[in-house]
Amino acid sequence: MFELNLSPAWADAVFKRSSVRRFLEAPQKSELEVLGQLCKKLSWQGISVRLFKGPGLKSVIKGTDVYAVIVAKNNTVPELEGYMGEALVLEAVSLGLDTCWLGAGFHPDIVNKNVNLQNDEHVNCVIAIGKANRPEFNPKRRSFEQLCGLDEKKLKELGPWQYAAVSSARVAPSAINMQPWNIEVTETTLSVLNKRVLIGKYAGVDRGICMLHAAVGAASLGRNPTWKKGEDGCQMRV
Ligand SMILES: Cc1cc2nc3c(=O)[nH]c(=O)nc-3n(C[C@H](O)[C@H](O)[C@H](O)COP(=O)(O)O)c2cc1C
Incomplete structure (x- = not known):
């Protein structure tokens, strides 16, 4: 699973992205072709990522009508939706585009019809995509210490891949910025653990996004991360 x-370009993209809701325009055809190719690669293990242009987004999003839909089989773990969806986000950012994950900001009736949703499938989220004047990267996130029990200095002492992975995971987006995860990091592993939050509807998707960021960080230092799902979260070995 x-x-x-993992594209090397995504290592920079994690530190460039932030949610954009007001776009200047939709992506160009050539950009959609690149994203469309990636969607095919992301569509397996019970997930299908599909691009649409047209109605479906609510008015919270202005200036683009392009969006990706993450369709999931009902028996897949929600972390996979986040993992594959965020790969598309990071690729879009690498192309100079901007995005916004949306759990509430889309019309389910239109989107479900567009994807011809089957009884054994669901859509939790879509991702709006377009061009924008990218806002300054200034994420409001929990500190390193709150996140993994180590301050920045101790984390650096633990090792370079650990520092890269946690730094990247720390800036991952989540619904209402709840950051429903804790991170445990050792010599050889990094675990993204479940953290109880007030509104947990998207917590699994959020953790998958965080896992992709952690993997991208570790891969940027030559590691080859693999994941295993456990009772209280997911563990990455490098
Ligand atoms: C699973 C998920 C669902 C989200 N749903 C919405 C949404 O419905 N409407 C919205 O405006 N933003 C939504 N967001 C964007 C978050 O509010 C945003 O990622 C978070 O506040 C962190 O800000 P940043 O992405 O700029 O770093 C969602 C994000 C995620 C990951």
């Missing part, structure tokens, strides 16, 4: 070729 969670097998995916």
Whole structure:
């Protein structure tokens, strides 16, 4: 599970992205072709990522009508939706585009019809995509210490891949910025653990997003991360 070729370009993208809701325009055809190719690679293990242009987004999003829909089989773990969806986000950002994950900001009736949703499938989230004047990267996130029990200095002492992975995971987006995860990091592993939050509807998707960021960080230092799902979260070995 969670097998995916991680593009080296995504290592920078994690530190460039932030949610955009007001776009200047939709992506160009050539950009949609690149994203469309990636969607095919992301569509397996019970997940299908599909691009649409047209109605479906609510008015919280202005200036683009392009969005990706993450369709999931009902028996897949929600972390996979986040993992594959965030790969598309990071690729879009690498192309100079901007995005916004949406759990509430889309019309389910239109989207479900567009994807011809089957009884054994669901859509939790879509991702709006377009061009924008990218806002300054200024994420409001929990501190390193709150996140993993180690301050930045101690984390650096633990090792370079650990520092890269946690730094990247720390800036992952989540619904209402709840950051429903804790991170445990050792010599050889990094675990994204479940953290109880007030509104947990998207917590699984959020953790998958965080896992992709952690994997991208570890891969940027030559590691080859693999994931295993456990009772209280997911563990990455490098
Ligand atoms: C699973 C998920 C669902 C989200 N749903 C919405 C939404 O319905 N409407 C919205 O405006 N933003 C939504 N967001 C965006 C978050 O509010 C945003 O990622 C978070 O506040 C962190 O800000 P940043 O992405 O700019 O770093 C969602 C994000 C995630 C990951």
